Amino acid sequence: MMKGLKKSATTLLRSSKSGGINFKAASLISELKFVPNQLLMRNNFSTSLIQQHGDHHHDHHHHDLMEDELLPTPKKTIINIKEPPIPTEVDLGAMGEQVATASSANSDPKAAERKMKRARTVNYLQKPLEQRILVLEKYFGVKPELGKPVELTKEQIVNVLNIEDHEEQRALFDYANSITESIYGSKVYFRGIIEFSNVCQKDCNYCGIRKHMQVPRYTMPKEEIIEQAIWAYENHFGSIMLQSGELNTEGRISMLVDVIREIKKRTGGGGPGEWNKGLGIALGVGELSRESYQRLYDAGAHRYLLRIETSNPELYSKLHPNDENHVWEERKKCLETLMDIGYQTGTGVMIMIPNQTVQDLADDLLFFRKIGADMIGMGPYIVQEGTPIGKIWMEQYGHMNEAEKKEYNRVLFRLALKMTALARILIPEANISATTALQAINPAGREIALSSGANMVMPIITPTKYRVNYQLYQGKPCIDDTKEECKRCLTDRVKWSNKQLILDEWGDPISYFNKRNMKVPNKE
Template structure:
């Protein structure tokens, strides 16, 4: 006899079939799932929500991922690279507003100049914040030596999204060459964990060709490699990318949104004390998307403090929200959103992954 959703939710471990059932849940079953994940979140990570001031400092990228608006071969993008002084100024803003943490994100590069520049920026941000600002970086695939240099310079969290744990699906959404290798992505995640980063990954939800089995396997993959933090959200197509040709095969934006919430919810139950980000892409579909994610499992939010003049040029997908707001607007907006979701802002705290800490206490 098939298990009920309530019976599945009482289990300590989920099978792939259990996860698929949860991801397909609707109505009262979906409500039961959200109630359970909300309860787990409060018990294991509390109702604190941690700010990560996000600076998308450059959209220059050597990669050519088939879904991404800033892919190297998109000639319609206005390329930019924010000056170091502006990045440091944004870090000062984050520190003065007691964000606790800062994220450096950009298109992917691995040249010597870029690697040295990041190292110097990390040291400077640590210096101007009296070592009080936690730093996450999301700068793609690099060598283990580069990751170590950046770790030594002050970065302690790294987000590298796997995009899909299914190699076949990964290959369908990336060019077929050595610059876009699933094995390299997996190896990089291993390097980050070996060095001692709080390591984060994530996937896009609602991709062309993606199945519920793929998504269930993605969650099991995150559990298996014992990830510390996750940033995942709905796939939103961009009309200047090759993947746009499949737009008519996609599930509706509303369904991608609901599925993303369920992915967050199920992962919170599976990995009770990790950090889960409430992604901006949720808000691109639903004005209250980020609050809904916080209510059912997310505990990290990333106010965008990129200088406003360049925000509109960092479009990985279309209809990205908040591209015309200044950093102050974004802060006030985020505070209101978190209050609406019954969260408490962890001002001045790094908000490190409890999962990471618990692993390293043992």
């Protein structure tokens, strides 16, 4: 399998007649093998590359992994995080010559390989940033300029997603970061997630809280939800997201209306059209009627995240039961309704889910641009055992050894970063999240995403006692953490990324106001 992973070709993955997946010889990216290592822990794999909840530190393991990826480098070291995963530019400038000419007499092959990787990093960083990104011209058709987005065709997007060269990938991430900073500067915003219920009427074939999943169900009492929201406000979070399984009932909607109104009341918030007053409230509670969306908006919610999951209706039908509760056209209609009502509307997809092709991912990005998404939240597909799709994965790929799993994780992580970078290039003014799932496949995943096009992070502030039962996928980070620990951890991660955490502001996407010819509101 390792040999197959390293073959260079352009054949994309295809669905087999039996409903599984056939892979021709393919490049690292276009092959798209989808088995994250930690997803298979229950099948007695001896070790896992993934560290639960990121360990809150960066150890030598992270260091080696990051060097291998040739990923974006912060400009300065943050003292309260132990050993940055890769050298800073200042460090490299001082040691460049020494590293580049490291003795080949070292008998440790791994040490020699690390020196070569560090030398490659030195060579890259010695070039001015304007020159580094010029390698992207062959993919873009024009010379890229720092901070200036380019128009890309579907074919060009596919070619970028298939980039394998380390320095070209890094140039892509640096270019996307320059666009982010030209619009938002170095600002990063918190969205505190409150996972208030795992009760769900949907039965999506990949999900850990699907209707027929054997998991203890819970719904937090109203006062407890409000308590978490007040904690977020008192700890200077600009906004929160109330997230749950999908349950389209009058009882659920009425409860949410009450919760939203009370949060607004207790934090000094205003009604629709009043910006940055009190705690900003986003919702992620699935497909509802227009009437329900309007009631929640009138109560004070102003953002809504509804992932389309895939822009390909045929693929969507393979990921969901074939019934009236799982219809792609209805989900798309919900996005249109949310925008029409006035919500700042976010969407997203899973990356590397079974039967998905690179062309599908390119179409996803173009879909985001076409609908004018205000927020994009994408995450790598991570297997959940006990689900129909999880069963397929375990049957076909449960035999992977540690080296194969490590190689897979590298492929998956690079592709997820490329999707993040391309989203920034194609929809430059949107808010783009550095998602929790990135940390599940790379302990420093969210920090790296913040240097590759993302500009927001979403600390989980769900009470710890509920978190174990809100696992949409196996190995979800931070399930044993408290909200205080999540806040500290992500604050440090933002600092390490050389970004500025902005508190007490909603952090609304500029795209929302520009589409409506409105002045971007400032915090009063």
